[in-house]
Amino acid sequence: MFGLGGLVYASYENLRGLLCAFIERWHAERNIFHLPIGEMTITLDDVSNLLHLPILSQFYTHQTLDANATNDLLVESLRVDRGVASEEIRHCRGAHVRLSWLRDVYEDTCSRRQWTVAARAYLLHLVGCAIFADKGATSVSVIYLGFFVDFRLNEGYAWVAAALTHIYQ
Known part of the structure; x- marks a missing residue:
């Protein structure tokens, strides 16, 4: 329903390795990647082919979350205790949660x-492992939980554009 079927069947180890390799080789001043074969940039088509995600769909816009809004989103969407959510936010020093914590919530x-x-x-x-990964690949921003709040209203997002934007940021 969300257009993430390609990620479900992709190997986590391959995706994580691929994204970490690109992140490490990013040259921010020139918006290119330094690879052993030379310099390159990544296009929407490249990301679509690598992650098996749709290019065209609706865009997701969000506003920055403060600690209270982050806590509220975790409590309402993941049904975790407010104290547990606050502790995770403090541990991550911001509007992020650890992927290991998220796995525990899932279980x-x-x-x-x-x-x-x-x-x-x-x-x-x-999405925290495959699309919005960072160099540490240990946490994900809670802001992306907004993608999944109401399943009935959403029919997918422009995941490739979101992934490419995340990489370039």
Whole structure:
């Protein structure tokens, strides 16, 4: 439904290695990648072919989250205790959650048979590993949880554009 089917079937190790390799070789001043074979840039078509994601769909816009808004989003969307959410935000020093913490939330919600919440946790983890990864590949911004708040309203996003924008930022 969200257009992430290609990521579900891709190997996490390959995706993480690929994205980390590109992130490490990024030259911000010139907006290019330094590779052993020379310099290159990545296009929408490249990202679409590598991640098997759709190019065309709706764009997602968001506003910056402060600590209270981040906490509220975690409590409402992932049904975690407010104190637990606050502690995770403090641990990550901002509007991020650790991927390991997110996996624990996923397992807990599955054991309680809260499938919608489990799906949100799974999808946030998936995009955090594959589309919005950083050099550490250990956390994901909570802002992306907004993609998955209401399953009925969304029919997919321009994931390739989002991934490319994230890489270039």
